[in-house]
């Protein structure tokens with residue numbers, strides 16, 4: 224049984240993993256701490272370090288009230304290591320050994336696979352902080368600025384959660400991996416982050432909301448699949464990360480909803496229905512942004528037909544989204560039908576279910592994204608706009624899996640490369656789009672005021688009013 228001890232908030236590294244009883248591990252992590260802070264200073268939010276921010280900090284792991292809200296200056300935020308308390312005896316949730324007790328140490332035969340899974344997850348956390356580094360300088364409000372910083376510090380904590388596992392369970396290799404996590408850089412051609420979406424520029428707030436909506440949502444599904452892992456410490460770490468992740472998804476989904484609402488207002492106000500003429504973000508541009516980040520985020524689930532996915536499931540390392548909801552946890556017999564490209568056309572093919580586990584997880588993600596699209600389209604309807612937004616086909620603009628190397632239109636029809644390139648500017652974010660967005664995104668730092676291109680939120684944070692001073696700019 225994995226020991227989850229009481230929360231120690233006074234230690235240099237707040238934790239509920241009993242660091243004070245493990246001096247060797249504590250020393251190793253205390254050595255990593257200044258290196259982490261150096262990375263945060265170099266690559267975390269640019270400026271604002273002397274401004275108190277109304278942040279939540281994890282102080283316990285109980286479902287009610289794990290978070291404490293107060294003004295904190297970013298350099299004083301205390302990153303901790305927290306595992307969710309186990310709900311009853313932990314078992315392996317899926318695969319050949321489903322139902323057997325979970326592992327509290329790493330089985331030798333799964334060591335490499337687990338290390339790869341943990342490092343890949345870990346790498347996304349600092350990457351997103353790097354991608355969002357400059358956004359504070361063009362925040363549409365103090366409310367949004369605070370949400371940005373909340374997301375940033377929690378991605379930092381997620382890195383801590385994964386680095387703890389690397390240090391504790393992987394010896395020298397784990398320590399080396401932890402170092403490298405601070406050395407790779409998002410978008411750096413020489414030492415890029417591991418996954419594609421985490422090397423894409425996120426240089427304005429439309430991309431920030433789309434990123435937290437679509438890319439953080441991939442994170443939710445990956446973490447949920449890992450929270451079914453037979454390796455108990457990984458399952459319990461990711462369970463607690465999910466409680467924080469929910470806020471990131473909220474920021475993205477409601478951020479886009481607020482832009483859509485405002486654009487519909489501006490469309491109504493303009494005599495020609497021209498949102499841009501009113502300094503807003505037109506719906507075609509919003510659609511191109513959805514297409515861009517959704518397609519990069521779909522790539523993060525990996526290949527549609529995958530030996531790795533099959534092995535991870537079979538050995539109990541990674542389950543499906545809410546594995547409990549499935550009846551058969553071995554999935555030996557089933558098949559999964561999906562369209563594949565053969566001889567220049569799309570044909571349906573059945574693949575063994577275990578090999579399609581990435582696609583099964585992607586299905587859960589797509590359904591969740593479709594739900595958000597329905598919500599945004601309801602907003603458009605309520606606002607009296609005739610526009611409707613949509614998700615492109617999951618085959619559109621892919622760089623990983625069986626559709627990569629082929630060309631599809633947003634409806635999923637196979638097209639030529641030439642046709643794709645001819646329409647690229649209609650379907651995906653362009654440099655001109657980014658220039659326009661940067662031209663309208665001027666910072667608004669007055670409590671209760673919002674940039675012209677976004678509607679205020681429905682309510683504030685933690686019961687505070689919308690015009691609360693979420694970041695103290697003049698302290």
Ligand SMILES: [Fe+2]
Nearest residue numbers: 348378381442
């Ligand atoms: Fe995260």
Ligand SMILES: [Fe+2]
Nearest residue numbers: 439442468471
């Ligand atoms: Fe996140």
